[in-house]
Amino acid sequence: MKLVLDEEQRQLREAVRAFLRAASPLPKVRDGYDPQVYARLNGELGLSGLIVAEEYGGAGAGLAELAVALEETGATLLPGPFLATAFAAIALAATPDKELLGGIAEGRVTATLAFRAGASGGQGVLDLDGAAARGTLERVLSGMEADVLVAPARLPDGGTALVAVDLAGPGVARTPLESLDLTRGQARVALDGAPARVLGPAPEVGDRLCVALAAEQLGVMRAALEAIVAYAKIRVAFGRYIGSYQGVKHKLADMWCKLEQAESIVRYAAWAADESPDELPEAAALAQAYVGRACFEVARDHLLLHGGVGYTWEHDAHLYYKRAKADEVLLGPPRVHRARLADLLEL
Incomplete structure (x- = not known):
């Protein structure tokens, strides 16, 4: 088991941290998605292709x-x-497609993945008739910004395949949703005979998505704690x-x-995803059962300890609070993951 970052991972962390501090400081977050920042993120750091295999133009790194x-x-x-593109890349790593993975690795393509939110079934499954996809996905992460939708679809013979749909193509209707998280939107996507390309069998990647989301939540926690510690000193x-x-x-x-x-939980889960797949289901369930709730509690207390100023629209505390709550339920609420962990441990 490996819980400490190695030298290359520490260098990656410092490079990403320095870039984001300069290109996407917190005051700029309120302006929303900036395609130029995203282009630089991929052009200068190649982050979108981080886990894309080298044969498709990516870095071939692990989770x-x-x-x-x-x-x-x-x-x-x-x-x-x-995050949505990272989710799609995780699914495409299990069902590779040269065209999509190459576009993601080069930063030309942004993608999103339709997934089920835990046992609550937060997303539907599309129906595929020939090359036409039909169905409605009620909450698609970054559905307005993404170029391509990657989603499971039912085949006429009863099987399930992974398909790719051009979100700017015919038969696609996208409606932006008023979501809690002001920094990352969602959309309702309705497909009515939209052209779809079958990529292969639909993979089971829920555990890897849980680990990826927990990593983001860890960053939210760390930043919220650092902010309130700095405030408590002045x-x-x-x-x-x-x-x-x-x-x-x-x-x-x-906190x-x-x-x-x-x-520790996130580092273990990421290690398990790369090195010990047999341990991944329990590690992933633990990651969302614990980290999701802990992230929200830290963000909540960070807001409360700021006192009255923390409740103002002008202060950044509510941005962390809302991202933490949105992330907590994105893949299903913590109780879903606790129940799954209990089942895996035969409790």
Whole structure:
């Protein structure tokens, strides 16, 4: 088991962190998705092709490296389809398609993946009749920004295949949704005979999606804790820095403990995804059962400890709060993952 980043992973973390601080600082997040930042993210760092195999033009890295990148994009609340494209790349790694993977690796294609949100069945499955796809997906991550939809579809013989649909093509209707997270949108996508290309059998990638999302949540946690620690060192109340009050110190210590546990869980899950597939189901379920809730609790307490200013629209605290809550339920609420973990452990 490997819980500590190696030298190359630390260098990747520093490169992504430095780039995002310069290209997508927090004040810019409110402006939403910036295609130029996304183009630079891929052109200068090649992040979209991080887990794409070298034969398709990618870096051929593992989920552990993707987790490092997602932790940094989560910390800066990067707007846009990076997480959605990462989800699609995870699915396409199991059902490879040269055209799509090459486009993702080069940064020419942004994609999104239709997935089921845990046991709640948050997404439907499309129906495929020949080369035409029909059906409605109620909540598609970055559905307005993505170029291509990757989704499972039922075949006439009862099987299920992975298909790709051009979201700018005929037979596609996209409706933006008013979502909680202001930094990353969702859309309702309705397909009525939209041309679809069959890529191959639909893979089971839910566990890997759980790990990728947990990595982003880890970054949100870390940034929220760093922000409130910095504030506690400068905010004065009743003649003392608020960080000197025992109640505040205990709360910050609790938040730090949650962060440390979350980091160990994410590092273990990413290692399992790359090196020990037999351990991945339990590790992935644990990641979402613990990290999802812990991320929201840290973001919530970070907002509360800012006091009155934390509730204002102008302050950034609510942005972390909303991203944390949206992420917590994206792949199903924590209770779904706790129940799955209990089943896997035969409890």
